[in-house]
Amino acid sequence: MITFTDVENNEYQAQCEIEKTDAVNGEKSLSGTIYFGQDVKANIAKGWTLSFLDEEYVVVTYTKNDKENTVAFSAVQAFFYKMSKTGFYEKWNGSHPFASYLDALFAGTGYTYDNTASVAAFEKQDWGMSDRLSLFNDIIDQASVEFSVEGTVVHVVPAMGSDLSTIVRKKFNLDTAEIQTDNTSFATYGRGYGAYSKPNDTTSKRLEVEYKSPLYNYYYPKFGAIEAVPVADERYTIAENLLAAVKEKVDKSWAISLTLNLVDLQSVGYKYAMANPGDYITVIDESLNFSDKVRIIKVTSDYDIRGTRTKTEVECGSLSFAEQQKTSQSTLSNVAAGKIPVPNEWLTSQVQLATNSLLAARTELKFTDQGIIAIDKSDANKVVILNSAGLGVSTDGGQTFKSAITADGVVADRLFGNLISGITYETKDAASGYTIRLKGGAMELLKGDDLVSGINQNTSGSTFNNFEGHTLSLSQTNASGVSTEVLAIPSSSTHDSPKLSVYGKINTRLKFLSDGVIQADNLLWLGSLNGVNIGAFGSDGTFTHRIDATSSEVKVFGNFTVYNGSKNAAQVTRDGIRATPAYELAENYVGDIGEGKTGDDKTVRVDIDPLVFDLINTDKPYQVFLTAYSDAHFWVSERGKDYFVVSSDSPDSAFGWELKGKRRGFEDQRLVDTKDTYEDLEKMEGLIPNGNQNVQSNS
Structure with a gap:
C-alpha cells in the first residue's frame, strides 16, 4: 500500500504499479498507475504528495481513465520540486x-x-x-x-557511488545488453592555458601545457592531431595541475553507453546488494565481446501493487579510455571463459563462503582465515574485517577499505572528535595547489612546494610570517563571499625594506610609546612622493574637510580650529626663530591697509580693491580706521558699496587707512559654539590639566 497525502495533510491508502527512476545528479522520479484506492482516484489533485520507500514525492501530473477505472500519475522527489518552485x-x-x-x-x-x-x-x-x-x-x-x-x-x-565487487555476467544475472559508443567528442590532443605571468596584464605570457593521449600516434597519420576544446582557466598557477585537467578532458572524450536489464536475484534469496547510481560494476558479455568496468548513470525499477520489484533497467557509462587501459583485458577474458577464478579484489570464493556462512548463522561474526568478518545482512556491500593487519570498513563488498586502521596509520573519509592530536596535519587543494600544514605547533601555508606564509611561536609570543615575493592580505568578506582587502604586506616587501599597505578605514587613536610612556622623539611620520591628504568624508562621500600637504605647501579645506594654543607664523630674528601669533577677533573679518592724501577740496575717494571687495560683504557695515600723517583732522565722510571718502580740515593732507569688513558667507558668525564640553577637553590628553584656565571671573 502507498500512502498519499492531500493539501490538508489527510492521508489515504492506494495500491499502485510504480516505475522508479534514480539518476546521478538527476531528479528522482516516479510514474505509476493507481488500481485500488477509491479516495485517491476520486480526489487526487494539485499539491498531493506520496511516500515511497521512505521518501516524499510530489505529484506533478495525473490522468484519470474512466474506462479502466485507473489513474496514471507522475511525481518527483520533494527536494527537486520545492527547489524548482x-x-x-x-x-x-x-x-x-x-x-x-x-x-x-x-x-x-x-x-x-x-x-x-x-x-x-x-x-x-x-x-x-x-x-x-x-x-x-x-x-x-x-x-x-x-x-x-x-x-x-x-x-x-566529489563523486557518488562505490567501486563495487559486483560482476554482472551474461546467462548468470544479465538478461539483455545493448552497447552504444559515441566518438563525437573523441580527442587525442589537448592544450591548457593558466595564469598570466603578470596577473593584471592579459597581453603577458600565460602558463601553457599540452597533452597527447596514448592513441595520438595511432590516429595521427590519418587525422593529424584530434584536438579537444582547450582548458582556459587563470586560476591554474601550477603546470602539473593544469596538465591534469587537460589530460582528464582528453582521456574522457570517448564515451561508451551500456543499457542492460538485471534479473533481481533478491527475490529468490540472493542477498548481494543491487548497485546504485554512481556505482562502478564489472560487465561481461561474451556475445558482444564486451568485458569492462562501467558506471551506473541511471536505474529504473518497476514495482507491482504489492511493492515487489519486478524489473530493473540500468543505464551505464564507461570509465575514460585511459582508465580502461588499466584494466587487464586478458584477466577479464579468462574470467569470462571460466579459465581462472574471480580475483580477490572482485569476489573471492572464500569471501562468498564466509558471506553465506554469516548470513545463515545466528551471529553476525565469523572467524575465517582472513580474520573476523562482519557483513550487513541487508546490504552485503557493507563489510567490516578485523585481523592482525588491522581493522577495515568497506562499502563496496570488501574491494576497498576507505576507512581503516593499520600499522601504517589511519585512513578515513571523515574524522569526528573533540580533539585530534598529532605532529603533522596537511590538507591540499588539488586545483589551486595550495597546502596548509600544521607541524610542531606551527602552521605553514604553501603554494606548490613554495612556502608562502606561516604562524610560529617563540619566547616573545606568536608571529605571523610572510615570505618574500608573496602578498599577505587581511580582507573583509560580505555575506555574498565578496572580499575587500583591508591590510596587506605586498610582494615587494623584503626583510631589509618592509612595507605595509592599508586600504581600510582606521577606527582608533594611534599612540607611540617608549616603555609605556609618551616620548617627544617617538614621532609619527606620514609621507609619500607626491603628498599626503588627511581628511574626513562628507555626506556625499567626498573629503569636504581635509589637509593637503605637498613638498611646497599645506592647504586646509574647511574650518580650522586650534585648541589650547595660538595660530603662529615662525619668523627668523637675530635671536633665533620667533612665533608671531595671528590676530584674533570675535567675528569673521577681512582687512586691507593703505595710504592716501586729500586734495585741494579737502576730500579723496578711496576705491576698495576689487579682490578685497569679492571677499567682504559691504552690504553689512564695514569699518575704516584713519591715522594722520600731517597736521590735520581726518574723518570718513562717506561709505559706499565699493569705495569710501576721507575728508580733512586742511587741503593736501596725508593719512593712513585700515579697512575691516565681514567675510562674505560668514557675516553672522560671532564666537561660534564648538559644541565641545569641558569633559570633552579633559579627554584630549590634558588640554585643561588644572581646570579651565581660559575662563576668568567677573567678580
Missing part, C-alpha cells in the same frame, strides 16, 4: 567561494547541505534571478561535483 531574487557577479553559493541557495528552504568536496572559488556572470534548482544544477556542473538527497540533507561529494 522557489526563486532566488538576487544577481551575483565576480568570484565567490563554493560554500557562499550553496549558503545563498539553501537559505530559508528547509534543506541543509553537507559538502565534502574541495572546490576553489569560481566566477559567475549575472548569476541569479531564477529558480533555485536551476541555479543549484549550474554551480554543481561548474564545480564538477555530484550530490545525493537524504531527507532534508543534500550531500555534495
Whole structure:
C-alpha cells in the first residue's frame, strides 16, 4: 500500500504499479498507475504528495481513465520540486567561494547541505534571478561535483557511488545488453592555458601545457592531431595541475553507453546488494565481446501493487579510455571463459563462503582465515574485517577499505572528535595547489612546494610570517563571499625594506610609546612622493574637510580650529626663530591697509580693491580706521558699496587707512559654539590639566 497525502495533510491508502527512476545528479522520479484506492482516484489533485520507500514525492501530473477505472500519475522527489518552485531574487557577479553559493541557495528552504568536496572559488556572470534548482544544477556542473538527497540533507561529494565487487555476467544475472559508443567528442590532443605571468596584464605570457593521449600516434597519420576544446582557466598557477585537467578532458572524450536489464536475484534469496547510481560494476558479455568496468548513470525499477520489484533497467557509462587501459583485458577474458577464478579484489570464493556462512548463522561474526568478518545482512556491500593487519570498513563488498586502521596509520573519509592530536596535519587543494600544514605547533601555508606564509611561536609570543615575493592580505568578506582587502604586506616587501599597505578605514587613536610612556622623539611620520591628504568624508562621500600637504605647501579645506594654543607664523630674528601669533577677533573679518592724501577740496575717494571687495560683504557695515600723517583732522565722510571718502580740515593732507569688513558667507558668525564640553577637553590628553584656565571671573 502507498500512502498519499492531500493539501490538508489527510492521508489515504492506494495500491499502485510504480516505475522508479534514480539518476546521478538527476531528479528522482516516479510514474505509476493507481488500481485500488477509491479516495485517491476520486480526489487526487494539485499539491498531493506520496511516500515511497521512505521518501516524499510530489505529484506533478495525473490522468484519470474512466474506462479502466485507473489513474496514471507522475511525481518527483520533494527536494527537486520545492527547489524548482522557489526563486532566488538576487544577481551575483565576480568570484565567490563554493560554500557562499550553496549558503545563498539553501537559505530559508528547509534543506541543509553537507559538502565534502574541495572546490576553489569560481566566477559567475549575472548569476541569479531564477529558480533555485536551476541555479543549484549550474554551480554543481561548474564545480564538477555530484550530490545525493537524504531527507532534508543534500550531500555534495566529489563523486557518488562505490567501486563495487559486483560482476554482472551474461546467462548468470544479465538478461539483455545493448552497447552504444559515441566518438563525437573523441580527442587525442589537448592544450591548457593558466595564469598570466603578470596577473593584471592579459597581453603577458600565460602558463601553457599540452597533452597527447596514448592513441595520438595511432590516429595521427590519418587525422593529424584530434584536438579537444582547450582548458582556459587563470586560476591554474601550477603546470602539473593544469596538465591534469587537460589530460582528464582528453582521456574522457570517448564515451561508451551500456543499457542492460538485471534479473533481481533478491527475490529468490540472493542477498548481494543491487548497485546504485554512481556505482562502478564489472560487465561481461561474451556475445558482444564486451568485458569492462562501467558506471551506473541511471536505474529504473518497476514495482507491482504489492511493492515487489519486478524489473530493473540500468543505464551505464564507461570509465575514460585511459582508465580502461588499466584494466587487464586478458584477466577479464579468462574470467569470462571460466579459465581462472574471480580475483580477490572482485569476489573471492572464500569471501562468498564466509558471506553465506554469516548470513545463515545466528551471529553476525565469523572467524575465517582472513580474520573476523562482519557483513550487513541487508546490504552485503557493507563489510567490516578485523585481523592482525588491522581493522577495515568497506562499502563496496570488501574491494576497498576507505576507512581503516593499520600499522601504517589511519585512513578515513571523515574524522569526528573533540580533539585530534598529532605532529603533522596537511590538507591540499588539488586545483589551486595550495597546502596548509600544521607541524610542531606551527602552521605553514604553501603554494606548490613554495612556502608562502606561516604562524610560529617563540619566547616573545606568536608571529605571523610572510615570505618574500608573496602578498599577505587581511580582507573583509560580505555575506555574498565578496572580499575587500583591508591590510596587506605586498610582494615587494623584503626583510631589509618592509612595507605595509592599508586600504581600510582606521577606527582608533594611534599612540607611540617608549616603555609605556609618551616620548617627544617617538614621532609619527606620514609621507609619500607626491603628498599626503588627511581628511574626513562628507555626506556625499567626498573629503569636504581635509589637509593637503605637498613638498611646497599645506592647504586646509574647511574650518580650522586650534585648541589650547595660538595660530603662529615662525619668523627668523637675530635671536633665533620667533612665533608671531595671528590676530584674533570675535567675528569673521577681512582687512586691507593703505595710504592716501586729500586734495585741494579737502576730500579723496578711496576705491576698495576689487579682490578685497569679492571677499567682504559691504552690504553689512564695514569699518575704516584713519591715522594722520600731517597736521590735520581726518574723518570718513562717506561709505559706499565699493569705495569710501576721507575728508580733512586742511587741503593736501596725508593719512593712513585700515579697512575691516565681514567675510562674505560668514557675516553672522560671532564666537561660534564648538559644541565641545569641558569633559570633552579633559579627554584630549590634558588640554585643561588644572581646570579651565581660559575662563576668568567677573567678580
